[in-house]
Amino acid sequence: MAIQHTRFWLNFPPQLITRPLLWELSKEFAVVPNIRQASVTDEVGIVSLSLEGEADEITKAIAWLESEGVKVDPVEMNTIAS
Amino acid sequence: MQSKPFFSNLKCRECGRLYPKQAIHVCDFDFGPLEAAYDYEAIGRVLTRQRIESRPHTMWRYRELLPIDGEPTVGMEVGFTPLIKADRLAKLLGIRELWIKNDTVNYPTLSFKDRVVSVALSRARELGFTVVACASTGNLANSVAANAASAGLKSYVLIPADLEQGKVLGSLIYGTQVIAIQGAYDQVNRLCSEIAGKYGWGFVNVNLRPYYAEGSKSMGFEICEQLGWRIPQHTVIPMASGSLLTKIHKSYKEFAQLGLVENTPFSVHGTQATGCAPISHALKRGTDIVKPVPKPDTIVKxxxxGTPADGYYAIHSMRQTGGSAEDVSDEEVVEGIRMLAEYAGIFAETAGGVTVAGAKKLIASGHIGKDDSAVLCITGHGLKTQEAIIGKCGAPRLIAPNIREFEEKVYAPDLAAAAF
Incomplete structure (x- = not known):
C-alpha cells in the first residue's frame, strides 16, 4: 500500500500529559510521528502532528490514541460547519 | 480588471510564510492556517468612498479587499443587507444606541454564509474547479447547494447520517448530491478532511478556506459604510469557529488602514451558548488555550x-480591542430571539438569540457602556430553527366564528388590560 502523510491536532487531557504516548505509538504501530507544534499547560496538551505510514496503520494508530483518551482532530479541526 | 491583482498571496497566520494563491489552507511548516494577504498600497491608490458608492449594493462593492483575481462570477447579488437602528430594543437592553446588521435577509439562502460561499465559489472557478463541496449541518450546505446550482457547478454536500430531515431538504431542493455519512462526529469530521484532500474538489471550508473565510469581512465593511463611514464603538458577534469575529475585526482594521474610515477605538465582543462555549470560557479564564467541548449540549446547533478552529485568534481579537465574551443559557437564547422579534421586528435563528441575550448581559455588566453605541450581528433567519421556539412564544387564542365571542374573549380582555 502507498505511504500517506496525514496531519492532525491532538488534545491531551491533564491525566495524559506526562505519559510518553507518542513514543508508545511509534513502538506499537508502523507509523512515523513528527511533531510540528506543541503547547502544554496544567489543563491541556495540544500537539500538531504529522503521521507517515500506510493508511490502515494510520487508522489503527488514531483509534489507539482515542482509546487512550486523546482527542484527535484533522488539521482543519472542524470540517463540518453549521 | 487590474493587471496586478490586489490579492497578492496566502500567508501563514502563525509564522508569516508566504504561499501561492492555490487551493491550500495549512502552512507546511507549523500547520498554522493560511489567510489572504493583499497589496494595500495598490488598493489605497484606487479604492475610495466615492468609487465604492458608485457600485451596485452588494458585497462585491468591496471587491479589491476580497481574494479573487478577476471579476466575481458567483453570488453577484449577495450582501448589502440592512443595518437597522433599533430604538425600542436599545431601550429594552438599556443602551443609548443600538443597530442590527440583519443578515436574516441575505440572498439567496437567508444567512451570512452566502457571503463566504460566493467568494469561495468565485475563487473555485478561477482555480478551475468544476466540482465544489462542503460538510455542513445547515446554513453552509444550503448556501453551497443554492449558489452552485445558480452557477452551474456540480456540488456535493456531506452530512452526518442522523441529521434532521428538515435540514436535509434545504439542500436537496437545489439538486445537490447529498451524502449522509454514518458514524460518530469525529469519524465523520476526519473522513471529510480526507475526501477534501483526495479528489480534486473545491471544498469550500477546507482547501478553499482562506478564500471562503474572507467573505465574512464584507459584513464589517457594510457596517462601516452604512453607519456613515465610521467604525462602531462595539460590535457583538456570535461565535462558532470564531472566524466571523476575527474577520470583522480585520475588516475594520483594513478600512482604517486605507483611510476609508477614521481610526477610532472599537471593541469586538463574542457570544456563545453556555452548552458549547469554549472560546468564551477561555477568555473569561484569562487564557488563550481553548479547551475542547467533547459533547456540546445546546439548542444553538x-x-x-467543540473544537473551534479560530478560537485562539478570536480571543486575541477580543483582547486587542478591549472586547469581552459572554455565554447564555438556552432559556436566555429563546428570550433573545423573542426580544429581537418583539422589539425590532426581526425573526432570527438561535444564533441571533445568542447575540441579543449576550449583548444584554454585556450591557448589564458594563462591558458595553450604557451611553455607548453597539451593532449586533444577526446571521441567519428564524425559519431555519423553528423547532427551538415551538411552544415557547405563545399560542393563538381560539374563538368561535361570531362577533360576540370575539368581543368576550379578545376585545374586552385586551381593553381591560390596556387600561392598566
Missing amino acids: SLAI
Whole structure:
C-alpha cells in the first residue's frame, strides 16, 4: 500500500500529559510521528502532528490514541460547519 | 480588471510564510492556517468612498479587499443587507444606541454564509474547479447547494447520517448530491478532511478556506459604510469557529488602514451558548488555550463547535480591542430571539438569540457602556430553527366564528388590560 502523510491536532487531557504516548505509538504501530507544534499547560496538551505510514496503520494508530483518551482532530479541526 | 491583482498571496497566520494563491489552507511548516494577504498600497491608490458608492449594493462593492483575481462570477447579488437602528430594543437592553446588521435577509439562502460561499465559489472557478463541496449541518450546505446550482457547478454536500430531515431538504431542493455519512462526529469530521484532500474538489471550508473565510469581512465593511463611514464603538458577534469575529475585526482594521474610515477605538465582543462555549470560557479564564467541548449540549446547533478552529485568534481579537465574551443559557437564547422579534421586528435563528441575550448581559455588566453605541450581528433567519421556539412564544387564542365571542374573549380582555 502507498505511504500517506496525514496531519492532525491532538488534545491531551491533564491525566495524559506526562505519559510518553507518542513514543508508545511509534513502538506499537508502523507509523512515523513528527511533531510540528506543541503547547502544554496544567489543563491541556495540544500537539500538531504529522503521521507517515500506510493508511490502515494510520487508522489503527488514531483509534489507539482515542482509546487512550486523546482527542484527535484533522488539521482543519472542524470540517463540518453549521 | 487590474493587471496586478490586489490579492497578492496566502500567508501563514502563525509564522508569516508566504504561499501561492492555490487551493491550500495549512502552512507546511507549523500547520498554522493560511489567510489572504493583499497589496494595500495598490488598493489605497484606487479604492475610495466615492468609487465604492458608485457600485451596485452588494458585497462585491468591496471587491479589491476580497481574494479573487478577476471579476466575481458567483453570488453577484449577495450582501448589502440592512443595518437597522433599533430604538425600542436599545431601550429594552438599556443602551443609548443600538443597530442590527440583519443578515436574516441575505440572498439567496437567508444567512451570512452566502457571503463566504460566493467568494469561495468565485475563487473555485478561477482555480478551475468544476466540482465544489462542503460538510455542513445547515446554513453552509444550503448556501453551497443554492449558489452552485445558480452557477452551474456540480456540488456535493456531506452530512452526518442522523441529521434532521428538515435540514436535509434545504439542500436537496437545489439538486445537490447529498451524502449522509454514518458514524460518530469525529469519524465523520476526519473522513471529510480526507475526501477534501483526495479528489480534486473545491471544498469550500477546507482547501478553499482562506478564500471562503474572507467573505465574512464584507459584513464589517457594510457596517462601516452604512453607519456613515465610521467604525462602531462595539460590535457583538456570535461565535462558532470564531472566524466571523476575527474577520470583522480585520475588516475594520483594513478600512482604517486605507483611510476609508477614521481610526477610532472599537471593541469586538463574542457570544456563545453556555452548552458549547469554549472560546468564551477561555477568555473569561484569562487564557488563550481553548479547551475542547467533547459533547456540546445546546439548542444553538449552528454555534455548537467543540473544537473551534479560530478560537485562539478570536480571543486575541477580543483582547486587542478591549472586547469581552459572554455565554447564555438556552432559556436566555429563546428570550433573545423573542426580544429581537418583539422589539425590532426581526425573526432570527438561535444564533441571533445568542447575540441579543449576550449583548444584554454585556450591557448589564458594563462591558458595553450604557451611553455607548453597539451593532449586533444577526446571521441567519428564524425559519431555519423553528423547532427551538415551538411552544415557547405563545399560542393563538381560539374563538368561535361570531362577533360576540370575539368581543368576550379578545376585545374586552385586551381593553381591560390596556387600561392598566
